[in-house]
Amino acid sequence: MxxxxxxxxxxxxxxxxxxxxxxxxxxxxxxxxxxxxxxxxxxxxxxxxxxxxxxxxxxxxxxxxxxxxxxxxxxxxxxxxxxxxxxxxxxxxxxxxxxxxxxxxxxxxxxxxxxxxxxxxxxxxxxxxxxxxxxxxxxxxxxxxxxxxxxxxxxxxxxxxxxxxxxxxxxxxxxxVPDAIDLADAGPLMCAGITVYSPLRRWSVGPGKRVGVVGLGGLGHMAVKIAKAMGAEVTVLTTSPDKVADALRFGARDVIVNPDSADLSRHKRSLDFILDTAPYKHKLDRLFTLLKQDATFCMVGAGKVSEPYEIGPFSLLAARNSYASSQIGGIRETQELVDFCALHGIRPxxxxxxxxxxxxxxxxxxxxxxxxxxxxxxxx
Amino acid sequence: MxxxxxxxxxxxxxxxxxxxxxxxxxxxxxxxxxxxxxxxxxxxxxxxxxxxxxxxxxxxxxxxxxxxxxxxxxxxxxxxxxxxxxxxxxxxxxxxxxxxxxxxxxxxxxxxxxxxxxxxxxxxxxxxxxxxxxxxxxxxxxxxxxxxxxxxxxxxxxxxxxxxxxxxxxxxxxxxVPDAIDLADAGPLMCAGITVYSPLRRWSVGPGKRVGVVGLGGLGHMAVKIAKAMGAEVTVLTTSPDKVADALRFGARDVIVNPDSADLSRHKRSLDFILDTAPYKHKLDRLFTLLKQDATFCMVGAGKVSEPYEIGPFSLLAARNSYASSQIGGIRETQELVDFCALHGIRPxxxxxxxxxxxxxxxxxxxxxxxxxxxxxxxx
Missing domain, CATH: 3.90.180.10 (Medium-chain alcohol dehydrogenases, catalytic domain)
Known part of the structure; x- marks a missing residue:
């Protein structure tokens, strides 16, 4: 052009x-x-x-x-x-x-x-x-x-x-943008991709780790693909039942539909890390029960400032968990993510x-x- | 007896x-x-x-x-x-x-x-x-x-x-209880002491670290003494102006009175770790601005379950901070804390x-x- x-x-x-x-x-x-x-x-x-x-x-x-x-x-x-x-x-x-x-x-x-x-x-x-x-x-x-x-x-x-x-x-x-990446696929790496890649790296996601991804949207679907490529086992938590097949296709091993009401006992203390990509306030306390001892839950889907997230006094205390947040990534790390996607054939x-x-x-x-x-x- | x-x-x-x-x-x-x-x-x-x-x-x-x-x-x-x-x-x-x-x-x-x-x-x-x-x-x-x-x-x-x-x-x-500790002083080590000691250890408080302690009560005053003995610089945040002299006597280097309304800009991104011992819900977002990049804020003062803590969507994101919680300590670690207090002459x-x-x-x-x-x- x-x-x-x-x-x-x-x-x-x-x-x-x-x-x-x-x-x-x-x-x-x-x-x-x-x-x-x-x-x-x-x-x-x-x-x-x-x-x-x-x-x-x-x-x-x-x-x-x-x-x-x-x-x-x-x-x-x-x-x-x-x-x-x-x-x-x-x-x-x-x-x-x-x-x-x-x-x-x-x-x-x-x-x-x-x-x-x-x-x-x-x-x-x-x-x-x-x-x-x-x-x-x-x-x-x-x-x-x-x-x-x-x-x-x-x-x-x-x-x-x-x-x-x-x-x-x-x-x-x-x-x-490497040759392996279509220009039409490059844009979503620049925010959605790096926003999930950076915390997955920061919290050492890789082989042997079990990762939860909350929300299967623009960020969430990239998180599944990237975490899978990093070697992790991915569990998706979504409010959309019709996204289950996609989640599995993107590389998830397990999908929990409607985590607000689903029976989570089977998954209790099973995840090494949870990345939450949902862009609006939602209930968190139940989700924390999925974290292993000392594991971190990282929120990257910032909601409205008028609706702060609520955390009960015992929900992190029960297994000494952390609730963190992360913001996009640096320039070098963004280039790293783009090159990672080229290497692993990951596209949005x-x-x-x-x-x-x-x-x-x-x-x-x-x-x-x-x-x-x-x-x-x-x-x- | x-x-x-x-x-x-x-x-x-x-x-x-x-x-x-x-x-x-x-x-x-x-x-x-x-x-x-x-x-x-x-x-x-x-x-x-x-x-x-x-x-x-x-x-x-x-x-x-x-x-x-x-x-x-x-x-x-x-x-x-x-x-x-x-x-x-x-x-x-x-x-x-x-x-x-x-x-x-x-x-x-x-x-x-x-x-x-x-x-x-x-x-x-x-x-x-x-x-x-x-x-x-x-x-x-x-x-x-x-x-x-x-x-x-x-x-x-x-x-x-x-x-x-x-x-x-x-x-x-x-x-x-070691001989160096009066029996009348031993009880508060068993909960207040270990509840603050365990997270101070878990988050590697020691020489060269700057630590904030929110709330100067039963837990908070022990946290000041213990963190000081660990070699850290301690900043106390309290709603009680009449506790300032005590805070300094216990080993704090700095005291911020009424953190909800105080000008915190002087302290922005100055602390490696914050331990919050206040036993009721209070505002957290302002306190997070005191954390250095990637630092952790640990809540040990569990409030009422009917009053969850509120965290704004950008307050942890701004410097990739974590909000954690911790529950007392294990038996071996409690003995370690008691022995630490004996060694350092720490008493409640x-x-x-x-x-x-x-x-x-x-x-x-x-x-x-x-x-x-x-x-x-x-x-x-």
Whole structure:
């Protein structure tokens, strides 16, 4: 897909591309910007997304411009768009599972060249000098990572996300997509994939370990595949009876349907680790009974801030368990996850949709109808 | 104190002792029982404690009979007595911080002899063969530890606790009190001491570590002394401004008063571990901001079951923290804690009261007036 196709909406796309890169050829990349871009934005917490035309900054020395081909839809996009977490700076273009092709490279950027297949996840910058950044934990940057949308960028502008035609990103926050991974499958690795991979690594999931995965959605289905590839035995806990066959197909050895009411006694103290990917508040105390002595339950599916999780005074005490949480992963670790997926042939289960279908897709995600990740196709 | 003084209430005591040990001399111990005992029992969740006369079983081969001199008052006694945790089998004699002297020894008991100074904590038995018992974690016995009161004992009777004149306990669940520790100080080590020592060890508190202790009560003040002796720097968080001087005297380096409203920014991400000893639900999210990256917050102060703790979806995620809980400690570890206190000259701060003052003491504990552990003196 050449520079001439930057943009989404037919004639408007072409105009946008021309504005962005007058005279640039496909092989040589496009000009240094600034770039006229089109995206789908939330304008309030209640309205459907609508078109937003905006500008991406001109290439800085270490920036690359990425023509976006695909962007995954994460439940976090919905939490942001519907203001479940905070007041948002509308209009806001969500999307933090970006996949595309490099179309321009800054003067001192050295890691990528025009034509490279790349992805971008939840972060586009961090302070680079704190103790967290120094060890590759940019997501925990002590001075605050710059998130892909809704953050204040270095130049004071608001970052806008991947439901758009092009982005300009510091190359240090760009992930290389190996040839073995279809670009349409790359986006969901950048958030869903790394968000589950990082805690599975942190809590030493591997051969001989028994892992529970709560929620079989965008994150959960990746967690099953990744934990299985790591050598673990996976038990899925889902509220959707019609996902059982899929869970087994993804590699689960066991499935517990409706864990709120199911008889869990057979599974008591059987799991070395539980990863909870459900994006809304739900009951936790029963689930803790599945943990072995001293084992950890890690929540990665952040719910509404107005609905804190509840933990009974004895539910962790009974076997000295821990309830933890984890946030995406660092840049190096994200590259590691992408390479791991390439090596093990792991891909997300996706449904491609067009830009104007995003709002409908959000509704289906909330209704647990996604199977398992919607990916916006900028060309559709 | 010889066998003739077994019991508490003057003439009644003498009668009880005679019933328990007809003709037994002080040096030779008393007879094999069964033993007539007097205790202070809760008869309902709302009434003051009242005298209960009951019988302890005859010595089994591995049992020892312990004439109780002292028993600490733990907030858990109040939670049980007031049915904050479950329906209780009234009449119930609370007390799981027992200290006394061995007055009779079963035929094959070998670890103790008459006259030995001993303590008993929260457990008096466990299954002895599960994976937890096998590694000295009897408190997490997979078949259910037998707790010192309110549990079904091996013989089907209800266990009754340490607010009483004598107990019969399997010697494997009896702790030796070193000479360096006054018997009046030994009781609070058996629950308060081990409950804080075990997680401090589990989460590797030691030199160079900065530890927060939430709540400066029976458990909290022991946590400060023990963590200090382990080499850590201790920060106390308390709702009682008048405890600041004590906190520093016990070894704290810093005190934060009213953590719910205090400016915590100075302490942000400063602590390697937090031990929360407050026995009722309180706000946690602000406290998590004090934890360093990947650090653990351990709750040992179990509140009412009707009031689960609340954790916001981002409060642990921000620095990949864990919220854990821990329950007393195993028998070997309890002996280790007692020996540690002897070695380091650590003693609880106690106020001695008589048996008939227990109900009043409970009220003062709830009102945060205890400084810092009430100890029932069976002779008073």
């Amino acid at each position: 050449g520079a001439g196709a930057v943009g989404l909406f037919g004639a408007r796309s072409a105009r946008a591309a021309q504005a962005a890169a007058p005279g640039a050829g496909a092989g040589a990349g496009i000009g240094p910007g600034p770039y006229a871009v089109e995206g789908m934005a939330a304008y309030s917490a209640t309205q459907p997304l609508r078109l937003l035309k905006f500008e991406r900054r001109a290439l800085g020395p270490k920036d690359v411009a990425i023509q976006l081909h695909y962007c995954g839809i994460c439940h976090s996009d919905i939490h942001h768009g519907r203001e479940h977490w905070r007041q948002e700076p509308f209009p806001l273009v969500p999307g933090h599972e970006l996949a595309g092709v490099v179309v321009a490279v800054g003067s001192s950027a050295s890691r990528f060249k025009v034509g490279d297949r790349v992805g971008v996840g939840c972060m586009v910058n961090s302070c680079r000098h704190c103790s967290m950044c120094n060890v590759g934990l940019e997501q925990y940057c002590e001075n605050g990572a710059t998130f892909t949308y809704g953050s204040k960028d270095r130049d004071g502008t608001l970052t806008q996300g991947g439901y758009s035609t092009l982005n300009v990103v510091d190359e240090d926050f760009v992930i290389r 289960e996706t449904s491609r949709i067009a830009m104007n279908e995003i709002s409908a897709a959000w509704d289906r995600v909330v209704d647990k109808k996604a199977r398992y990740r919607y990916v916006v196709d900028m060309k559709a | 010889g066998a003739g003084a077994v019991g508490l209430f003057g003439a009644r005591s003498a009668r009880a002792a005679q019933a328990a040990a007809p003709g037994a001399g002080a040096g030779a111990g008393i007879g094999p029982g069964p033993y007539a005992v007097e205790g202070m029992a809760a008869y309902s969740a709302t009434q003051p404690l009242r005298l209960l006369k009951f019988e302890r079983r005859a010595l089994g081969p591995k049992d020892v009979a312990i004439q109780l001199h002292y028993c600490g008052i733990c907030h858990s006694d109040i939670h049980h007595g007031r049915e904050h945790w479950r329906q209780e089998p009234f009449p119930l004699v609370p007390g799981h911080e027992l200290a006394g002297v061995v007055v009779a020894v079963g035929s094959s008991a070998s670890r103790f002899k008459v006259g030995d100074r001993v303590g008993v904590g929260c457990m008096v038995n466990s299954c002895r063969h599960c994976s937890m018992c096998n590694v000295g974690l009897e408190q997490y016995c997979e078949n259910g530890a037998t707790f010192t009161y309110g549990s079904k004992d091996r013989d089907g009777t209800l266990t009754q606790g340490g607010y009483s004149t004598l107990n019969v306990v399997d010697e494997d669940f009896v702790i030796r 701060e106690t106020s001695r009261i008589a048996m008939n003052e227990i109900s009043a003491a409970w009220d003062r504990v709830v009102d945060k007036k205890a400084r810092y552990r009430y100890v029932v003196d069976m002779k008073a």
